[in-house]
Structures are given as structure tokens and as C-alpha cells.
Amino acid sequence: MTTNDFWLTNLVTPSGERTAMHVAAGRISGYGTPPAGASITDANSRLLLPALIEGHVHLDKVLWGTPWPGYRSGTTVKERIAREKTFRGALSVPVETRGGLLVEAEIAFGTGHLRTHVDIDADWGLTNLEAVLRIRERYADRIDIEIVAFPQSGILAAPGTADLLDVALREGADLIGGLDPAYIDGDPKGSLDIVFGLAEKHHKGVDIHLHEGGPLGLFELDLIAERTRALSLGGKVTVSHAYCLGQASPDELSATAETLARAGVSIMTSAPEHSMPPLRPLWAAGVTVFCGNDNIRDSWSPFGTGDLLERANIAARQQNLVADDELHAALNLITGATAKVMGLQGYGLSPGDRVDFLLVDAPSVPETIASPPRNRVVYKAGKLVAGTL
Numbered sequence: 001m002t003t004n005d006f007w008l009t010n011l012v013t014p015s016g017e018r019t020a021m022h023v024a025a026g027r028i029s030g031y032g033t034p035p036a037g038a039s040i041t042d043a044n045s046r047l048l049l050p051a052l053i054e055g056h057v058h059l060d061k062v063l064w065g066t067p068w069p070g071y072r073s074g075t076t077v078k079e080r081i082a083r084e085k086t087f088r089g090a091l092s093v094p095v096e097t098r099g100g101l102l103v104e105a106e107i108a109f110g111t112g113h114l115r116t117h118v119d120i121d122a123d124w125g126l127t128n129l130e131a132v133l134r135i136r137e138r139y140a141d142r143i144d145i146e147i148v149a150f151p152q153s154g155i156l157a158a159p160g161t162a163d164l165l166d167v168a169l170r171e172g173a174d175l176i177g178g179l180d181p182a183y184i185d186g187d188p189k190g191s192l193d194i195v196f197g198l199a200e201k202h203h204k205g206v207d208i209h210l211h212e213g214g215p216l217g218l219f220e221l222d223l224i225a226e227r228t229r230a231l232s233l234g235g236k237v238t239v240s241h242a243y244c245l246g247q248a249s250p251d252e253l254s255a256t257a258e259t260l261a262r263a264g265v266s267i268m269t270s271a272p273e274h275s276m277p278p279l280r281p282l283w284a285a286g287v288t289v290f291c292g293n294d295n296i297r298d299s300w301s302p303f304g305t306g307d308l309l310e311r312a313n314i315a316a317r318q319q320n321l322v323a324d325d326e327l328h329a330a331l332n333l334i335t336g337a338t339a340k341v342m343g344l345q346g347y348g349l350s351p352g353d354r355v356d357f358l359l360v361d362a363p364s365v366p367e368t369i370a371s372p373p374r375n376r377v378v379y380k381a382g383k384l385v386a387g388t389l
């Protein structure tokens with residue numbers, strides 16, 4: 001679609017209404033009946049969804065475009081970190097190519113915004129960041145990319161990393177990352193103080209990978225909430241994974257959920273089979289939870305396609321979300337909740353919002369989550385970027 005003023009007719013909204021939408025100058029101008037002579041595109045009864053939002057992915061790690069690497073199970077996180085670095089260091093296919101393939105897949109599936117973590121340490125320097133910045137530039141008219149400076153080797157455990165993170169935040173990274181401050185860095189408070197110190201210095205948000213379980217993980221969530229409150233960073237801090245929430249007793253969970261909600265700390269989950277943060281109690285406490293695909297065909301995982309509807313389907317299965325309102329809530333994990341965390345303006349399907357949406361071959365939201373349709377027609381920044389009507 002090249003015209004910037006047209007009507008999409010015969011579409012179904014997420015609430016089930018059959019209507020037509022007027023698009024002009026990259027914005028949704030309204031819904032209703034097209035006037036005579038209007039430029040019309042028939043949506044053929046497809047369901048309209050707001051752009052999907054990838055809350056957590058690793059564009060520098062993906063191995064698409066390289067031969068199948070073969071996988072082993074049962075290794076520790078530290079062993080995997082070391083093995084990944086050796087393996088990726090020897091690859092001849094650059095990040096721009098591998099990550100670009102994943103970005104293209106995400107766009108075709110209907111992802112309009114994406115948060116990626118890029119590995120930074122003294123060995124990598126800023127090479128991964130620079131490559132992902134080039135990817136961001138290359139696809140700027142088809143997807144918005146947010147970058148987290150991620151200390152995959154730790155901060156205190158990897159001398160020189162804190163300084164590099166500092167530079168990364170000056171040179172294009174949007175958020176500061178972190179990783180298991182006890183297991184990797186051996187000093188939860190010291191490690192988190194560096195992360196939050198950098199957030200304060202650069203006025204950036206925070207997104208910390210926390211795999212540490214049990215009481216230690218819950219203690220670290222308290223430390224993160226405390227620092228979020230102290231720096232008034234509510235709404236800008238995410239903890240990714242937080243398996244400890246999936247391992248907590250009901251009492252521990254409700255106390256920690258309240259702490260997170262009060263501080264404005266959100267939780268990202270890739271919906272793992274074990275120790276997934278329980279959605280219903282977190283929602284009840286007012287915690288914002290969102291989803292991401294995380295590792296896709298990289299040194300950490302052989303799985304994944306880049307399809308967020310598939311991720312929402314997995315989350316719904318893991319948490320037994322089956323009622324219609326629960327399946328709508330599962331869609332929110334990859335749309336509205338992530339938009340809130342990223343602070344997106346003009347996101348949604350209301351008049352005035354940007355033309356960032358997709359049409360899918362399904363009659364309703366619950367059916368879309370239950371059986372993600374393959375066919376997607378994707379509009380971004382006012383233009384058709386994938387699929388055909």
C-alpha cells in the first residue's frame with residue numbers, strides 16, 4: 001500500500017466488532033463507513049491486532065545463517081557463558097547477518113518494536129553494540145529497536161566491563177543490563193550499585209537477567225526494588241526471568257509481588273516450563289508482566305522462531321490461561337504490557353495512534369492465542385511491510 005490515505009474495510013477488532021478503519025498520514029484517524037470515492041483495501045474479515053512487541057531477545061547471539069551447532073544439555077550457566085564466547089568468537093557470519101535474519105522474521109510475524117540485549121565485556125568490547133546499532137539503522141523504517149547493554153560475563157567478575165557499559169550508554173544503548181549479581185559477581189549489593197549508578201548517571205532504564213532462585217533471588221528482588229524506589233526509577237526497571245518467583249511459597253510470593261508493584265518493577269518472562277513467575281498472583285498485586293522470546297537458535301537454546309503469538313501461546317499453556325479474558329490477557333503480554341514498560345507513545349488501535357498493527361487470519365483474540373495463525377499482514381509506520389491482502 002503506497003497511498004497514505006485509505007480505508008481498511010471488513011476487519012474485526014480485538015473486542016469482536018466488524019468495522020472499517022480510516023488511515024491517514026501514518027495514523028489511525030477513526031472507524032466507521034468509508035465515504036464514496038475513498039481508497040479502499042478489503043481486510044477480508046481478518047482480525048486486527050496492535051503491533052506485537054518483543055520484550056527480550058538476543059540479536060547478537062542468534063546463529064541463523066550458520067550450520068546447526070549441535071547441543072548438549074546439563075551444563076552450568078558459567079560453562080555455557082565460556083563456551084558461547086569461544087564459539088561465537090570463531091564464527092565467520094557477522095552479527096549484522098545473523099541478527100538481521102531474526103529481525104526480518106520478527107517483522108514478518110508482526111513485531112513492531114523490539115528490546116534486545118547485547119553482550120558487552122572486555123573481550124567483545126563494544127563490537128556487538130556497534131553491530132546491533134547498524135541493524136537498528138538498517139531496519140529503522142520497519143521496526144523500532146531498543147538496546148540493553150548486557151554484561152553477559154558479569155561486572156565485578158569481568159574487569160573493565162563497568163567502564164565499557166558506561167561508554168555503551170553514551171553511544172546508543174537505551175538501558176543498562178545486569179546478570180545474577182550473586183552467582184556471577186559474588187556481591188549482590190556491589191553489583192547492583194554499579195548497575196543503578198549507571199542508570200542514574202545516564203538517566204536510563206534497567207533490565208536485569210536474574211536466574212538466581214529461592215530466598216537469594218527474592219532477596220535480590222528486594223534489593224532491586226529498594227534501589228528503584230531510592231532513584232525514583234519506578235516504571236523503568238525490569239527483572240527478566242525471576243525464576244525465584246516461580247519457586248516462592250504463596251506468602252513469599254504475595255509479599256514480593258507487593259514490593260515489586262509498589263516500586264514499579266516489571267517482570268519479563270519467556271514462559272519456561274519450570275519456575276515461571278505465576279501470572280495470576282502477580283497481576284492481582286498490580287505487577288506488570290510481559291513476554292519475550294529470549295534465546296532463539298543460539299548457544300543457549302536450539303528453539304524458537306521469533307513469533308510472539310507462539311510465545312503468548314506457550315505462556316497461556318504454562319499458566320493454564322484458557323478463559324476468553326485470560327487469553328486476551330495473554331495477548332497483552334506481547335502488546336499492551338510491553339508497550340507500557342517501553343513507554344511507547346501513540347501505540348494502540350485508537351484514533352490518533354500510529355499505524356503499527358497487523359491483520360491475522362483468525363476470527364477472535366482467544367482463537368489467535370490458542371492456534372496462532374501463520375498468515376500475517378503487517379503495517380508499520382503507515383506502510384505495509386509484510387504479507388499481502
Ligand SMILES: [Zn+2]
Binds near residue numbers: 056117240294295
Ligand atoms: Zn536473555
